[in-house]
Amino acid sequence: xxxxxxxxxxxxxxxxxxxxxxxxxxxxxxxxxxxxxxxxxxxxxxxxxxxxxxxxxxxxxxxxxxxxxxxxxxxxxxxxxxxxxxxxxxxxxxxxxxxxxxxxxxxxxxxxxxxxxxxxxxxxxxxxxxxxxxxxxxxxxxxxxxxxxxxxxxxxxxxxxxxxxxxxxxxx
Amino acid sequence: xxxxxxxxxxxxxxxxxxxxxxxxxxxxxxxxxxxxxxxxxxxxxxxxxxxxxxxxxxxxxxxxxxxxxxxxxxxxxxxxxxxxxxxxxxxxxxxxxxxxxxxxxxxxxxxxxxxxxxxxxxxxxxxxxxxxxxxxxxxxxxxxxxxxxxxxxxxxxxxxxxxxxxxxxxxxxxxxxxxxxxxxxxxxxxxxxxxxxxxxxxxxxxxxxxxxxxxxxxxxxxx
Numbered sequence: 001x002x003x004x005x006x007x008x009x010x011x012x013x014x015x016x017x018x019x020x021x022x023x024x025x026x027x028x029x030x031x032x033x034x035x036x037x038x039x040x041x042x043x044x045x046x047x048x049x050x051x052x053x054x055x056x057x058x059x060x061x062x063x064x065x066x067x068x069x070x071x072x073x074x075x076x077x078x079x080x081x082x083x084x085x086x087x088x089x090x091x092x093x094x095x096x097x098x099x100x101x102x103x104x105x106x107x108x109x110x111x112x113x114x115x116x117x118x119x120x121x122x123x124x125x126x127x128x129x130x131x132x133x134x135x136x137x138x139x140x141x142x143x144x145x146x147x148x149x150x151x152x153x154x155x156x157x158x159x160x161x162x163x164x165x166x167x168x169x170x171x172x
Numbered sequence: 173x174x175x176x177x178x179x180x181x182x183x184x185x186x187x188x189x190x191x192x193x194x195x196x197x198x199x200x201x202x203x204x205x206x207x208x209x210x211x212x213x214x215x216x217x218x219x220x221x222x223x224x225x226x227x228x229x230x231x232x233x234x235x236x237x238x239x240x241x242x243x244x245x246x247x248x249x250x251x252x253x254x255x256x257x258x259x260x261x262x263x264x265x266x267x268x269x270x271x272x273x274x275x276x277x278x279x280x281x282x283x284x285x286x287x288x289x290x291x292x293x294x295x296x297x298x299x300x301x302x303x304x305x306x307x308x309x310x311x312x313x314x315x316x317x318x319x320x321x322x323x324x325x326x327x328x329x330x331x332x333x334x335x336x337x338x339x340x341x342x343x344x345x346x347x348x349x350x351x352x353x354x355x356x357x358x359x360x361x362x363x364x365x366x367x368x369x370x371x372x373x374x375x376x377x378x379x380x381x382x383x384x385x386x387x388x389x390x391x392x393x394x395x
Contacts, residue, residue, distance in 0.1 A: 079212070080216055081212060081215040081216050084215075084216060084219040084220060084223075085215070085219055087219065087223065088218075088219035088222055088223060123181065123216075123220055124220075124223075126181040126182070127181060127185065127220050127221075127223050127224035127227065128223075128224060128227050128228065129223050129224075129227060165223070165226060165227040166222070166223060166226060166227070169226055
């Protein structure tokens with residue numbers, strides 16, 4: 001008789017009150033304001049805390065992109081629904097950073113996440129958003145600068161696509 | 173479980189862009205087990221449809237919900253307040269769920285988001301294979317628990333056929349075992365091969381779909 005999940009609404013209009021936003025953590029700080037007239041891609045980086053020990057979640061304003069970094073216990077906790085919810089809300093690209101497959105502490109975490117991300121890239125290509133907006137990299141012993149460097153590489157790849165068409169459509 | 177596969181994205185987008193407000197409804201039972209229409213698939217498809225339509229210059233708002241079951245009338249009632257505010261529904265349930273929504277909420281258009289395929293078991297993670305054809309005259313008791321109707325490409329009742337490969341797989345698909353080889357092996361293991369040569373009465377195929385739409389009536393349960 002009841003709904004198994006709380007209703008969730010994907011809407012820019014107040015025809016429904018927006019429900020739980022559990023797909024993303026809305027407590028994260030927003031992206032900093034980009035200089036006017038300059039397209040600085042907004043990149044969400046979800047990284048395994050073991051691939052970048054010592055790096056804490058936060059926001060970095062780089063010269064090439066605006067980076068929001070979120071530490072994960074393992075990339076196996078990254079669901080495709082998380083990535084797509086973030087992209088739907090106007091983020092220009094999502095980068096998932098995991099440990100190399102053979103050193104994943106949870107054995108199959110990076111391996112299975114790579115498959116999910118590949119499927120997500122295929123779907124994003126099919127809907128015309130561009131597969132480039134979702135990417136996964138495997139690395140270890142990253143510091144904050146190296147993590148931002150990976151985001152910068154992704155920013156270069158998505159820049160030709162232009163800003164996300166979802167920007168401003170839905171509240172972030 | 174009833175298994176289904178997601179429709180091609182282009183077909184889904186084509187249906188979604190016909191209206192500005194869409195209710196996307198999943199089913200937490202069979203289609204969730206086969207990763208085609210459960211809560212996770214609903215939350216995957218909703219943003220994709222919005223990105224496809226809005227990215228092409230259109231407008232689309234989507235409300236999502238997942239019912240415990242879409243094939244029972246009682247579960248559908250929770251959707252009523254949402255349906256009142258939507259232009260159309262897209263159901264990720266099997267064909268039964270889609271038709272239940274279409275009947276309950278007529279005249280609101282209801283679109284199918286998946287193609288219902290068969291009655292399967294999950295062999296391994298990511299692999300489902302048919303185990304039942306709902307033929308209406310079960311012979312599993314005579315075939316050692318292996319269904320020749322669902323699992324033989326020709327639904328033979330007296331296999332194996334001449335197309336069985338030397339390694340015991342089906343001529344139609346080298347990744348599929350010849351089920352009659354498996355039936356023979358299981359009969360041999362039990363020492364009951366003689367049971368396979370016993371002449372059986374002709375099967376009644378009228379309940380398999382050849383006899384028109386199926387309908388089951390239990391007078392003792394009717395009010």
